Amino acid sequence: MDATQLAIEERVAEQHRHHKKAQFFWVWGALLVMTAIEVYLTYQNMPPVKMLTILMGLSLIKAALIIGFFMHLRYEISRMKWLTMCSVIACLILMTIFFFPDAHRIITLGVK
């Protein structure tokens, strides 16, 4: 492996050493609590659309916590953050644009 890569690896390892272990436990606790809330809501007989909105909202928060803290993206340089997140979100938005109007049209017309 070349010297540049080794130097970068050591710098990244040094960044990791500055993160307190306690924050990982807090994130883990928050993820477990949000999961418990999701399961509790399942048994509240809510309308499906409202239920889906809340569940997806909580899932997005959980995903952000995992990506930011566990996957360490919060501590990467902004170029890395923006390129990775914008590209994947753009692709998912494209999928949404193509798929869901059609699915909505089918159900609006009525499926027997």
Place this chain on the structure above:
Amino acid sequence: MAESALPGVQSVYEPSLFGTYSKKVGMWLFLLSDSLTFGALLYAYSYGRISTANWPTPFHSQSIVNATIMTAFLLSSSLTMVLAVRASVDRDAKAQTLWLLATMVCGAAFTILHGREWTKLIAEGLTLPMFPAPPGSDATGEFANVAKSVPLFPATFFGLTGMHMLHVTIGVVYLGVVALRRKFIPVLLVLWLVAWLATPSYSPFHYAAHVLLLAAVVCSIILWLKPKIYDSSDVEVAGLYWHFVDLVWMFIFPLVYLMSAKII
């Protein structure tokens, strides 16, 4: 040190565009592409659900509790994984190995619980035409009507959760290689034999167990051709993969299980 095409001439490298080492950028690129694979599967499931009248909501409390325990295992495995990364940067080899093994145990527990749930659902009639019929099961199981009236449901359910289970299994193997290196190959072969011999011939897992044999062959080739001691960067890159598997489950769990719970 850096190798150069010209003997005696030292290579010069540009600074990293993304401010980190290339292995990590490579893993991020892989994960971005893999997120689109899961994105497509989740969209297929959601599309099927929206466009199909009377989409079944077949999961009883038992299935929801089982899936919740699976989620807890996966979330806990993410915690043990970050602790393994932390131990690796602190150069604490023993703690690193122990946390990696703890992560593998949580991942294996997730897979076993998921496998048990699949087996139960298949026995109750929620199946695919490609799965062999278990002896004693007939078309009168609780989920038989679901499979017949909305075949999209088992197709998308098994497709999505099966793909995720495969990722978790690959993740456990990946962490095993990082933690134990060549010592993991015999362990993997024993796991393959146990998984193959302990599952009945009509179970899909009887055939899926060969994934472990294939993994043993691939890992052997890699470990013998390029033996190395895995350092903190390798552990961190393996961690990225593992957290991604956890991340995907955070969407599968509510969409597939919680939104299809049978509330009485």
